[in-house]
Amino acid sequence: MEVSLHGLLVGVGVAGCCVLRGAGVWSGGCVVSVYGILDSPYLGCCSLYDHHHPTGARPFDGRCWDDPETHRLLIGWASETFDGWALCASSPSLETLLPMMPSGYRIGPWVKPFAAYKPNVNPGYCWEPVIFHGWRTGRSRDEATVRDFVSANITLRRGFTGAKPAEFTAWVLDFLGVEPGDEVEDVFHGSGAVALAIDAYFGRVAHPDDSLFGAAS
Ligand SMILES: C[S@@+](CC[C@H](N)C(=O)[O-])C[C@H]1O[C@@H](n2cnc3c(N)ncnc32)[C@H](O)[C@@H]1O
Numbered sequence: 001m002e003v004s005l006h007g008l009l010v011g012v013g014v015a016g017c018c019v020l021r022g023a024g025v026w027s028g029g030c031v032v033s034v035y036g037i038l039d040s041p042y043l044g045c046c047s048l049y050d051h052h053h054p055t056g057a058r059p060f061d062g063r064c065w066d067d068p069e070t071h072r073l074l075i076g077w078a079s080e081t082f083d084g085w086a087l088c089a090s091s092p093s094l095e096t097l098l099p100m101m102p103s104g105y106r107i108g109p110w111v112k113p114f115a116a117y118k119p120n121v122n123p124g125y126c127w128e129p130v131i132f133h134g135w136r137t138g139r140s141r142d143e144a145t146v147r148d149f150v151s152a153n154i155t156l157r158r159g160f161t162g163a164k165p166a167e168f169t170a171w172v173l174d175f176l177g178v179e180p181g182d183e184v185e186d187v188f189h190g191s192g193a194v195a196l197a198i199d200a201y202f203g204r205v206a207h208p209d210d211s212l213f214g215a216a217s
Helices: 068-081 091-100 166-176 193-201
Strands: 002-005 008-012 034-038 084-088 106-111 127-133 183-186
Touching: 034 068, 034 166, 068 084, 068 091, 084 166, 091 127, 106 166, 127 166, 166 193, 183 193
Parallel strands: 034 084, 034 183
Antiparallel strands: 002 008, 084 127, 106 127
């Protein structure tokens, strides 16, 4: 059975469960959502990636991440593309990024008990904000409450600045309320650590070695 809701196609499954995706695509079973993890170079940190910002069709493609406008374009694109998203950021960038946010966002800190210290930087930067928008609501009372922070060590020896530990990615997916059948896009592949952790979360691959000196794959 199909009905129209706000111009989108909605299917009513055999169990009477509405099945709706952001783009109006539907499938049998439960509600399917599409989420994005946005781990772009942080504002002012594009040189950490040798200003590697490939061209493409998305509004932020080919643009430098030291320009606040690039981040504004990413936030706008993500809000149109995904049902929900999580944006990784640095604490100094919040002053610039927060005025760009759509209403209804939440910030969850990634606290790093083991972090990289820099000479003459005191206090050290030992946490990073993750900005969430459009997480799944209406969870049942039986579901465990997800914390709005995570404590996880940075990874070493992965040969890639900013590679995220698998525990971090699992927390992001828990926060968003990702369920089996949902789609999750790792928008900025980098080392591939986030994509690998997404696959592990869905049980498609073994859980990655998340120890301090563990390899990414
Ligand atoms: C913070 S890193 C991603 C780290 C990754 N999540 C991980 O765990 O390894 C950001 C990456 O995005 C890349 N990048 C920059 N602009 C891009 C674009 N328009 N499309 C895809 N990747 C881009 C950078 O070159 C860099 O490799």
